[in-house]
Amino acid sequence: xxxPAVLATLPTEEVRCGVAEMIKHGIIGDxxxxxxxxxxxxxxxxxxxxxxxxxxxxxxxxxxxxxxxxEEGARALLxxxxxxxxxxxxxxxxxxxxxxxxSIGMVAEARIAVELGRADRxxxxxxxxxxxxxxxxxxxxPFAAAAIWEAMAHDKKRRGRALRFALPYAIGAVEIIxxxxxxxxxxxxxxxxxxxxx
Numbered sequence: 001x002x003x004p005a006v007l008a009t010l011p012t013e014e015v016r017c018g019v020a021e022m023i024k025h026g027i028i029g030d031x032x033x034x035x036x037x038x039x040x041x042x043x044x045x046x047x048x049x050x051x052x053x054x055x056x057x058x059x060x061x062x063x064x065x066x067x068x069x070x071e072e073g074a075r076a077l078l079x080x081x082x083x084x085x086x087x088x089x090x091x092x093x094x095x096x097x098x099x100x101x102x103s104i105g106m107v108a109e110a111r112i113a114v115e116l117g118r119a120d121r122x123x124x125x126x127x128x129x130x131x132x133x134x135x136x137x138x139x140x141x142p143f144a145a146a147a148i149w150e151a152m153a154h155d156k157k158r159r160g161r162a163l164r165f166a167l168p169y170a171i172g173a174v175e176i177i178x179x180x181x182x183x184x185x186x187x188x189x190x191x192x193x194x195x196x197x198x
Contacts, residue, residue: 002058004008004051012135017099019134024080024106026055027127031172033057034130041133061105076176080166081105086190091143103136104192111188112180115169123168138192145186145194152185185191 007015019037022146026034033056040050061078068075085105089096110127113119140148152163162178169175190196 002054005052013097016135017097017102020081020099020103020106020131020136022053022057023059023127023130023134024078024102027106027168027171028077028080028166028174029060029172030056030182033060034171037128038130038133041130044051073176076164077166078172079164080168080174081109083155083163083165084108084148084185085154086155087148088141088143090149090151090154092141096141100137103131104138104140105140107131108140108185108188108192110168111191112165112184113169115166115184115188116177116180118167118175118177119169123170126171127168140189140192140194142193142195145189145196148189148194149186151183 007018010018023034023037026032026037033053033069036053040053064074064078079105081102085098085101085103088101088104091096092101106122107128110119110124114121114124132138155163163180165177165180167177167180186194186196
């Protein structure tokens with residue numbers, strides 16, 4: 001059972017973290033939801049008023065999980081923002097909230113998609129803009145880019161030796177990529193505020 005009224009009892013920071021996940025689900029599989037979240041970002045954080053948007057975000061996740069109950073393929077799409085996000089959480093000693101880390105991770109992974117020629121630059125800008133409009137962080141903490149890469153190497157979601165990235169190439173369309181060069185990832189992180197040295 002999910003009762004949206006409970007959201008009214010949460011601090012603003014935690015509500016924002018939930019919004020990050022809703023935005024993620026819009027990017028993965030519901031472009032109209034993403035547009036709605038762009039539109040209502042200026043209306044404030046009374047997210048308990050947005051029951052339909054919450055239900056639609058859940059529907060994206062449910063459809064993916066039901067289609068891949070044993071995590072053999074499509075379920076990895078739900079990791080959008082998490083490859084980078086989990087590393088940032090770990091390096092912050094978990095002072096960075098999960099939704100905040102995922103927000104930064106989504107921006108990074110959208111920028112990685114641009115650098116690989118898989119997405120238009122305007123896509124990354126649009127994702128960054130909506131996250132920032134909801135008060136979510138979109139810049140990397142000043143950790144060394146090499147340290148972030150190393151922390152990603154220990155992520156539980158990796159496949160064998162390869163780091164898996166869920167990269168958006170359009171709103172409503174994400175692909176799984178296993179062979180992203182470390183130089184690309186580090187360059188993107190550096191452009192977002194990570195340090196270039198250890």
